[in-house]
Amino acid sequence: MQVKRRTVMAGLLLPALGGFTQHRADHPTAATSNGPVRGYRDGTVTVFKGIRYGADTGTRRFQPPSPPRPWTDPADALAYGPASPQTGSEPNQSEDCLFLNVWTPGLDDQRRPVMVYIHGGGYSTGSGSSPLYDGTRLAGRNDVVVVTLNHRLNLFGYAYLARLVGPAFADSGNAGQLDLVLALQWVRDNISAFGGDPSRVMVFGQSGGGAKIATLLAIPSAAGLFHRAATMSGQQVTASGPLNATRRAAAWLDALDLPPERAAEAAALPVDRLLRAAEIGDPVLGYGSLYFGPVLDDRTLTRHPFWPDAPAQSAAIPMIIGNTKDETRAFLGGDPANYSLTWDDLPGRMTLANMRIDVAPEGVIAAYRAMHPDWTPSQVFFAATTAARSWRGAIIEAEARAAAGTPAFVYQLNWTSPIDGGRRGAMHTDDIPLALDTVAALGSRAQGPQAQPMADILSRAFVAFARTGNPNHSGLPAWTPYDLKRRQTMIMDVPPRMEDDPRGDERRLFARIPYVQPGT
Structure with missing residues (x-):
């Protein structure tokens, strides 16, 4: 993969101008x-793409960001x-x-x-440039910014080198x-010049x-x-502990042929070499390539995000927590064999890599067969x-959140795209074009006559x-927050409906098994 460096724009030298905006033909200035x-x-929307909010991180690799000149x-x-920089096909890195x-x-x-x-894209891939994230319709139809x-x-944002290098890279894991x-500090300080309210900032994101x-x-x-938060099929119960994060960093350095005492040299190595070395197997998980994600470093992150409870600092922030009914059909539904499993095949498919928890598949299968005797092995899988x-x-x-007395609004997407006859169900990522109102965008799976009505609802x-x-x-019908008695959940479909404790039998089955955030 060839990683390109953007040429820094000329004129980034002198103090910023105050004031509001100027309008010059079709190129308004803020x-x-x-x-x-x-x-x-x-159309009716003014667009600014590629506004610099931080300085070049290449000169500060593994260090906190700094404002631009x-x-x-x-x-x-x-x-x-x-x-x-990342592996895969993301352009312009x-x-x-x-x-x-x-x-x-x-x-x-x-x-x-x-x-x-x-x-x-986990913590490893993606960008804010996808056509699915285009904000034109959402802003224009709803008078929002x-x-x-x-x-x-990946390693540029989350390789934890503090215990190997010391203070110079103390914040590298986050x-x-x-x-x-x-x-978000840039939004707080500048969004009013773009017609936005810095006291009503909502963060939302998927996966x-x-x-x-x-x-x-x-x-x-x-x-x-920020003052509201919505998560879509993306949770962080626990962060990576510092010892496991160091173990991963050491494995990565070993793939770079760098002993721990030379770890600081990674700050000057070519990008391609760093990314290739990160493709080794994860020594903690035992499956997949190296995981890089937030670290409990007692600096930036001083507690786990949602363990042992919801963080008090954000208790007053209203929250939406959503998921899709058939999440893993996005990851496992591309294999035709998974649609024709037999009961003999099923235990071998329910591996740690697929289940992400340490549980005997035979007991899980028996429980599902008792709960849903009409389901096929593939449905159980x-x-x-x-x-x-x-x-x-x-x-x-x-x-x-409910236990803390600050319950969230919870939804489950059941609406199913007709692609491939609907066999992928309501899978991971399907709520992106619905929430952002981009059903017609390149890459959208939201198709068919109900796609836009569903997008309007969500x-x-x-x-x-x-x-x-x-x-x-x-x-919508009246959407009430989730409590521990009823577990109220909005079923996002056409039409939408409220249900108490959907899939409660499955929730109770897995509640008895310890959960550790994958990657941590």
Whole structure:
């Protein structure tokens, strides 16, 4: 993989201009605390892409981010900034990746709700530049300001070198989270120039994005930077402990042929070499490549995100916790063999890599056959792997909020895309285009005549939540928060409905088995 470095824009030298905005034809200009930026119009929405919120991280690898050098001449914000270096097909990668994007109905003083979307891809891949995250419709149809962003990922954002190198890299295990804090500080300081309300900032994200948000809820330096939070199939119950994180870093350094006493040299090695070395097997999990994620470092992160309870610092922040009914069909549904399993095949498929908890498959299978005697082996496989993995984390977080007396609004997406005859169910990622109202975007699985009605239901709930802290709107039945008596859950479908404790039999089955966040 070739990783490109973005050429730093000229003129990033002098103090920023104050004031509000200027309008020049179709390229309106907004003033920020770092310097003016020039965007463009897309219908009724003004768009700014690639606004720099942090300095080049290549010169500060494994260290906390820093603000950019200020500039005076308007900087073009017409194209997405680079993504963090990563494996895979994400285009335009660079360590100079601290950029964000803004969609707004107006550069004025209307103080609209602000919806900051944090992308998924675990902690290792992705960017805020996906067509699925385009904020044009969400901003234009609902009079809100939408923000997406890029930050450091994988080893660049989460390789924990503190115990190997010392103070110079003391914050390396959470550098990616500190990037998010810096981006949210930029929103606090600048979003009013884009027609947004800095006192009504909602963060929302799917998969890894949701996990990053769950972690931010427990990071002291993030306190006060956002006022509502919504996670979609993305939880972070526990962070990686410092010893396991060090074990992973040591394995990675060994793949780089660096003994621990030379660990600091990784700060100067080529990007491609660092990424290749991270493809080795994970020494803690025993499956998959190296996991890099938030670390309990007693600096940035001083407690686990949702263990042993919900963090007190974010108790007053309203929260939505969502999942999809058939999460693991996104990961396991691409293998045709998983749709024709026999009862003899099933135990061998229910491995630690697929279940993510240490449990004997025979007992789980017997329990499912008793609970659902009409289910096929394949139905049991997809249901059990979903219930044991990300759904389990969502339930734990919902229970923790309820126990603290600050219950969350909980939903489960049941709406199923007709792609492949619906065989993938309501799988992981399916709520992205529905929440962001991007069903027509490239890569969207939301198809068929019910796709837009479903998007209207879910996106309006998120907009209402951003505006008031309550997701109820005229297209929903009364959505009440989740408590430990009824476990109220909004079933997102066409039409939507409320249910008490959906899949309660599966919840009770897995509640007796200790849960450890995958990766930690």
